[in-house]
Amino acid sequence: MISDRVVEAIHGPAVMFAGTRNERLYPAQTFVIGAIAHSDHETITFFIPESRSERILSDLNNNGRVALAVSLITHEAYQLKGVYLSSRPTDAKDQAVQEVYRSKLLSAFLRASYPEQIAKPLVLGFAYQPGIAITFRAEEIFLQTPGPEAGKKMN
Amino acid sequence: MAEEKNTAVEVKQQIAENQQIIDQLNRQLARKNNEVRIIQQISSEITSTLDLDRILETILNAMDRVLGFQHAMILLKDKSADKLTVAAGRGYEHTTIGAEVAFGHGVVGVVAERKKMMRIGNIGASVRYLMAVRANLQEVGQQDLSNTTAKLPSLPNIQSQLAMPLLVKDRLIGVLVVESAKPNAFDELDEILLTIVANQAATAIDNARMYQMVEQLSRLKRFFSPQLAELILIGGTEDPLKTHRREVTVVFLDLRGFTMFAEQVEPEEVMGVLRDYHAEMGRLILEHEGTLERFTGDGMMIFFNDPVVVPNPAERALRMALAMRERVQELSKKWRKRGYDLALGIGIAQGYATIGAIGFEGRWDYGAIGTVTNLAARLCGEAKGEQILVSLRVAGEVEDLIEVEEVGLLTLKGFHKSIPAFNVLGMKSNA
Amino acid sequence: MGILSDEIKPAMQGVIPSHLVTCALDGTPNATVVSQVYYVDSNHVALSYQFFSKTIKNIRENPRALASVINPETFESWDLEIEYDHSETSGPVFDIMDMQIEAIASMTGMKGIFKLRAADIYRVISATKNVDERIPLSEIGSVSGTA
Numbered sequence A: 001m002i003s004d005r006v007v008e009a010i011h012g013p014a015v016m017f018a019g020t021r022n023e024r025l026y027p028a029q030t031f032v033i034g035a036i037a038h039s040d041h042e043t044i045t046f047f048i049p050e051s052r053s054e055r056i057l058s059d060l061n062n063n064g065r066v067a068l069a070v071s072l073i074t075h076e077a078y079q080l081k082g083v084y085l086s087s088r089p090t091d092a093k094d095q096a097v098q099e100v101y102r103s104k105l106l107s108a109f110l111r112a113s114y115p116e117q118i119a120k121p122l123v124l125g126f127a128y129q130p131g132i133a134i135t136f137r138a139e140e141i142f143l144q145t146p147g148p149e150a151g152k153k154m155n
Numbered sequence B: 001m002a003e004e005k006n007t008a009v010e011v012k013q014q015i016a017e018n019q020q021i022i023d024q025l026n027r028q029l030a031r032k033n034n035e036v037r038i039i040q041q042i043s044s045e046i047t048s049t050l051d052l053d054r055i056l057e058t059i060l061n062a063m064d065r066v067l068g069f070q071h072a073m074i075l076l077k078d079k080s081a082d083k084l085t086v087a088a089g090r091g092y093e094h095t096t097i098g099a100e101v102a103f104g105h106g107v108v109g110v111v112a113e114r115k116k117m118m119r120i121g122n123i124g125a126s127v128r129y130l131m132a133v134r135a136n137l138q139e140v141g142q143q144d145l146s147n148t149t150a151k152l153p154s155l156p157n158i159q160s161q162l163a164m165p166l167l168v169k170d171r172l173i174g175v176l177v178v179e180s181a182k183p184n185a186f187d188e189l190d191e192i193l194l195t196i197v198a199n200q201a202a203t204a205i206d207n208a209r210m211y212q213m214v215e216q217l218s219r220l221k222r223f224f225s226p227q228l229a230e231l232i233l234i235g236g237t238e239d240p241l242k243t244h245r246r247e248v249t250v251v252f253l254d255l256r257g258f259t260m261f262a263e264q265v266e267p268e269e270v271m272g273v274l275r276d277y278h279a280e281m282g283r284l285i286l287e288h289e290g291t292l293e294r295f296t297g298d299g300m301m302i303f304f305n306d307p308v309v310v311p312n313p314a315e316r317a318l319r320m321a322l323a324m325r326e327r328v329q330e331l332s333k334k335w336r337k338r339g340y341d342l343a344l345g346i347g348i349a350q351g352y353a354t355i356g357a358i359g360f361e362g363r364w365d366y367g368a369i370g371t372v373t374n375l376a377a378r379l380c381g382e383a384k385g386e387q388i389l390v391s392l393r394v395a396g397e398v399e400d401l402i403e404v405e406e407v408g409l410l411t412l413k414g415f416h417k418s419i420p421a422f423n424v425l426g427m428k429s430n431a
Numbered sequence C: 001m002g003i004l005s006d007e008i009k010p011a012m013q014g015v016i017p018s019h020l021v022t023c024a025l026d027g028t029p030n031a032t033v034v035s036q037v038y039y040v041d042s043n044h045v046a047l048s049y050q051f052f053s054k055t056i057k058n059i060r061e062n063p064r065a066l067a068s069v070i071n072p073e074t075f076e077s078w079d080l081e082i083e084y085d086h087s088e089t090s091g092p093v094f095d096i097m098d099m100q101i102e103a104i105a106s107m108t109g110m111k112g113i114f115k116l117r118a119a120d121i122y123r124v125i126s127a128t129k130n131v132d133e134r135i136p137l138s139e140i141g142s143v144s145g146t147a
Helices: A004-010 A050-063 A092-111 A116-124 B002-047 B052-065 B106-114 B123-139 B188-221 B226-235 B258-264 B267-287 B313-337 B371-382 B392-397 C006-012 C054-061 C092-107
Strands: A015-021 A027-032 A035-037 A043-049 A065-071 A077-089 A131-143 B071-077 B083-090 B100-102 B118-120 B160-168 B171-180 B244-256 B291-296 B299-304 B343-360 B363-369 B388-391 B402-410 B419-427 C018-023 C029-034 C038-041 C044-049 C064-070 C077-088 C118-129
Touching: A004 A035, A004 A065, A004 A077, A015 A043, A015 A050, A015 C018, A027 A043, A027 A050, A027 C018, A027 C064, A027 C077, A043 A050, A043 A077, A043 A092, A050 A065, A050 A077, A050 A131, A065 A131, A065 C029, A077 C029, A092 A116, A092 A131, B002 B052, B002 B188, B052 B071, B052 B083, B052 B188, B071 B106, B071 B188, B083 B106, B083 B171, B100 B106, B106 B118, B106 B160, B106 B171, B106 C092, B118 C092, B123 C092, B160 B188, B171 B188, B188 B226, B244 B258, B244 B313, B244 B371, B258 B267, B267 B291, B267 B299, B267 B313, B291 B363, B299 B313, B299 B371, B313 B343, B313 B388, B313 B392, B313 B419, B343 B371, B343 B392, B363 B371, B371 B388, B371 B402, B371 B419, B388 B392, B392 B419, C006 C038, C006 C064, C006 C077, C018 C054, C029 C054, C038 C092, C044 C077, C044 C092, C064 C118, C092 C118
Parallel strands: B343 B388
Antiparallel strands: A015 A027, A015 A065, A015 C029, A035 A043, A043 A131, A065 A077, A077 A131, B071 B083, B071 B171, B083 B100, B118 B160, B160 B171, B244 B299, B244 B343, B291 B299, B343 B363, B388 B419, B402 B419, C018 C029, C018 C064, C038 C044, C044 C118, C064 C077, C077 C118
C-alpha cells in the first residue's frame, strides 16, 4: 500500500530523515542516507550512520515507533509512520545502494541549480559508513508537501 | 615527572588558545573602531552638502569602498503616493534608477510600509518553498492568487538583503538597501553599521529635498502666483516648465481706444490708468485662478487648465471675463470724467496648445502656442467695446450658464474658414 | 550565558531546511521539514505557525520536540531539544517573522493569502553539535566516501 510514486521517491533522489521517541515521549532524529522499499510495498529498510544509532536503536527497542520523512527538492514530500522490525549493520550490498542514492541526490541538487561548492559537501559530506540498516513496516502514509493539504492521509 | 610534563604541555596549550582569543578580539575591535571612524567621516561629508545627487553618490560610494557593500540602492518615497522610486544604485549591471516599488511589495516595500528594518539571508530557499505552497494552493482551487511577474529592482540571483527605512522623526523618506547573491551575507554588525548610516542619510536627504523644493518654489514663483506655485509644488504634478500639450481655454483682452489715448495723454496719466487697470484685472485673474501668460500695455492673455488641471476651465474663463467687464465698466465711469474713452474687449477660445518655458537664459517666460491662442486673439480684436466674443466651442461648453447672441460668421486673419462667434450678454438667471 | 552560541546562528537563517520531530500523546512520532527555525535569544527559538497541522496538534499535547538545523557554510548540524512555551501574535519576534513572510509572499503572488498566523516560541533545553558526521571536504572527490 506504499504507492509507486512514494517508492520512487524513497529510492532517490529524496532527502530523508527518521524520527523516534523515548519512553518519556521525547523525540530524536537522524539523517537517513539511502533506503530500499521492498517488493511487498509495506516494508522499508533505511540506512543511518552508526554515529547516530545509539539513541535511535534505544528508542526503537523501547517502543518500536518510527516516522520516516521523505522530501524531494521540489518540496513534494511524504511521511511514513510504522513499526520497527529489525536492524543490522550495513553490508556491501547496502553500501552500493547508498552510493547510487548519493549520486542521484547530487545530480538532483545540481539540476536544481545549487552551485557545486554547496551541493557536493551538502550531499556527499555525510559520513554514511559504518552504517546501520533499520527495517520497519509502514502502517500510515501521509502527504507532506507544504500547503493546506499537508498531513493528508494517503492510505 | 611525567605529570609535571603533562601540566607544562597543558599550560602551553592554554596560553596559545588564550592568545588566539585575544587576537580575535583585537581584530574585531579594530574592525569596529575602523568602521565607526569611517562612518563618522561619511556622516560629515553628507551633512555638509545640500546637493541630493551628491549625497546619494557619497553614501553608496562609501558603503562600497569602506564597508564592502558592493550592491546597494537608495529608494526615495514619492511625495504623495505610497510608493518608492530608485534614486541611486551601485553594483548593478543595468541601471535600476527610476524603477518603482509599491509599499508592501518585496522586502523594500514591506520595510517602507512598516518603517522597520529587515534582514533576510535565504531568499532563494524561501521563494522556492512558497512557490511549492502556491502550486499546492492552486491544485486545491485557491482563488485570487496574483501574478508573480511584477519585477522588483534587484540583483538577478539575489539571496540576501538588508533594508533600512530612512526616517526623520517618524516620517519615511525612503529605504536604503544592500544586497548579495550569497546566502546569509549580512549579520547583526551590518545591521548596526547600516542603522548609523541610515540615520545620517535620512536627515541629509530630507534637508536636500527640502532645499530642492524651496529652489523649485522660488523658480515657479517667477512665473506663477504664490498660491499657484505652491499648488504645483505640493500637487507633485510634472514640471510645468517642461514642454507639454494640453487643452486650455484662452482669454485675450485689451482696451478699445488705448492707442489713441496713449498718444494724446501725458505718460504719467497713462501709467496711472494702466496701474489701476492692471491691479483690478490682476486681482480677478488670481481670484479665478487663471494663468497670466503675458501682458503688454493694455493687452493680456490668460489661460485656464494649465499648469493646474481644473474640471471646468471654460466656466472659469467666462466668470472671470464677466467680472472683468463689470469692473472695467466701473473704471470707465471714472475715466470718462477725465475725458478718457476706454472700453474692454474680450475674446475667448478653447483648444489644444503647446505649453512650456519660452525664451532664453536669464529671461524665461511661461508661454502657450497654438491655433487656440490665435483664435482668442483675433476674437478679441473683433470685439467691440464691452463685448465678450466666444468661439462655438466655448459657447457649447457653457451654454447652460450664459445668455449669448449670435454675431455671425467672422473672417479672421490666419483662418481659412469663417468662424462663427457669439457675444456673451450675461449669466443666465438660474446659473 | 545561554545555550545557543553565536556559532549556531548561520544555521538558523533558513538557508537549508530543518528537520522537526514531535510526538503525539499516543506515542507516535511525527517527522516533518520546516523551512526555518528562528533564533530568538540564546535560550529560545521560534517556529512559524501557518497551516494547522499534526505538528501543532502534537506540540499542544506534548510540548517536547527535536529540531535539527544545518549550517549552510560548514554543513555541520545541530540537534536542538526544545519545548513549546507559548504563541505570540504580536511583538518583536512576531513582527520580524511576519515581515519576512509578507515580503516573500508578495514576491510569489500570495500577498494576503500566505500569512503568519502565530510565532510559536520554544525554550531550548539542549543544543548538541553532531561532530562525527562529516566527511572532510578534501576527501569528497568522488561519490563514495567513508568517515
